């Protein structure tokens with residue numbers, strides 16, 4: 001199957017990658033999306049946060065984590081004492097995948113989970129970002145990014161908060177996806193997950209001595 005490797009620029013830096021993602025046709029997701037959403041942040045960032053894929057707002061704005069999940073993440077970062085500018089934020093899949101649905105609130109684009117083929121096709125972009133930034137720590141948000149880095153059988157609910165070595169970083173951790181926290185119907189559980197996200201951010205930022 002085709003992957004994004006085919007679309008890599010000759011000279012790899014964050015700007016040339018960002019430009020090249022605009023020409024990626026390695027899967028069909030580029031057809032309906034408004035634009036790709038590449039990672040955001042400095043190549044000197046110590047921590048990389050990896051989400052799943054852009055949502056509706058991200059697709060329209062061309063930036064990661066600017067919608068409701070992004071607001072929750074911003075709040076958690078602040079409470080963990082981390083500035084958004086100090087992390088590199090990205091997603092495993094760079095184009096928004098959705099279905100259109102007509103609801104009582106009008107026509108809406110509903111997020112769809114990327115499939116294994118799309119994740120496989122897109123992951124060279126993420127790998128290139130990780131190779132450039134060489135973070136001290138990686139925090140995977142949710143199942144898609146956790147499984148992309150830890151393997152297909154990884155379960156966030158079982159191994160959340162554990163720090164392990166991966167091919168990309170000595171300190172790699174999985175935690176809840178902010179969107180999963182937003183969707184949680186049980187208020188007590190939701191508050192617990194929110195606190196765990198903050199604690200995980202704090203711990204990945206400040207390794208114990």
Ligand code: URA
Pocket residue numbers: 051052053054055058063064065066067069070091179
């Ligand atoms: N959810 C993600 O996984 N990534 C984003 O950029 C926004 C929402």
Ligand code: SF4
Pocket residue numbers: 003004021024025026027028029030036093094095118121122
């Ligand atoms: Fe390329 Fe990824 Fe977009 Fe698919 S989702 S077209 S692999 S950038």
